[in-house]
Amino acid sequence: MPRKRERAASVIKLIIFDAGGVLYAGNQKIVDKAVKKFLEKHGVYDFDKNDKVWSRIEKLVSVGKISLREAHERWLEGVGLHKDLLDEWLEVNKKEIWGRFKRTPGINKVLAKLKKDYLLAVLSDTIESKPEKIEKMKIVGVNHKAFDEIYTSHDLGTCKPSKKAFHTVLEKFGVKPWETVFVSDAYDELRGAKRIGLVTIGFKCRGGDYNLKRLDEIHNILQNLH
Secondary structure, three states, X not given: OHHHHXXXXXXXXXEEEOOEOOOEEOOHHHHHHHHHHHHHHOOOOOHHHHHHHHHHHHHHHOOOOOOHHHHHHHHHHHOOOOHHHHHHHHHHHHHHHHHHOEEOOOHHHHHHHHHOOOEEEEEEOOOOOHHHHHHXXXXXXXXXXXXXXXXXXXXXXXXXXXXXXXXXXHHHHOXXXXXXXXXXXXXXXXXXXXXXXXXXXXXXXXXXXXXXXXXXXHHHHHHHOX
16 A cells, blocks of 8 residues: 555656667668678678577677677688677768667657756666777767666676666656666567566557557657646
8 A cells, every 4th residue: 555655646756767768760771781791701601600609799799798809800700700800890870870870760859858957867778888888879970968877788797688787777766666667679678677567658659558559649748747
């Protein structure tokens, strides 16, 4: 009973956004094309091996066991190339992959409006640290300054939907789960957030307490929560 009364009296204070698939959209075909072109340029044609090598490395870098630079060096050596090619690859990654990702239409306008009334945070499962994530957000044109804090699995040492990932953010801002909205395009993440009491919004996917196809529709949902 006490919790129900507290929940009923509470208002939304914090909105947590997933990054990829919500703030911006990429395409695996873009990644695959850039990787294939780079490898073929340097005489590597075993793409199955490439996938297996990167899969092992990605698990380590996504939770901060190794740095992003070391991850790319290990990848190059794993496919039979020299790590001296790292700077060339990083330039390809910047221009041919991130340079082709697109920010979600109207996202900066949505964030600017939300920032007037809510705390905003990013919680992203990613191979990048916070500074590296900010650089990628700059490339795709998402205003990172709209966020009060940006968290990455690389820095936290854990990926969603772990309780630690969500609770780290909640504790930082001193808010309760039911005072927090989580926006994601991933069903398992929405389910994990819902288990600990967050209000969930599925973006272009099912599984949230609410679901939407355009981010500017979030304002209507938030109004109904007050």
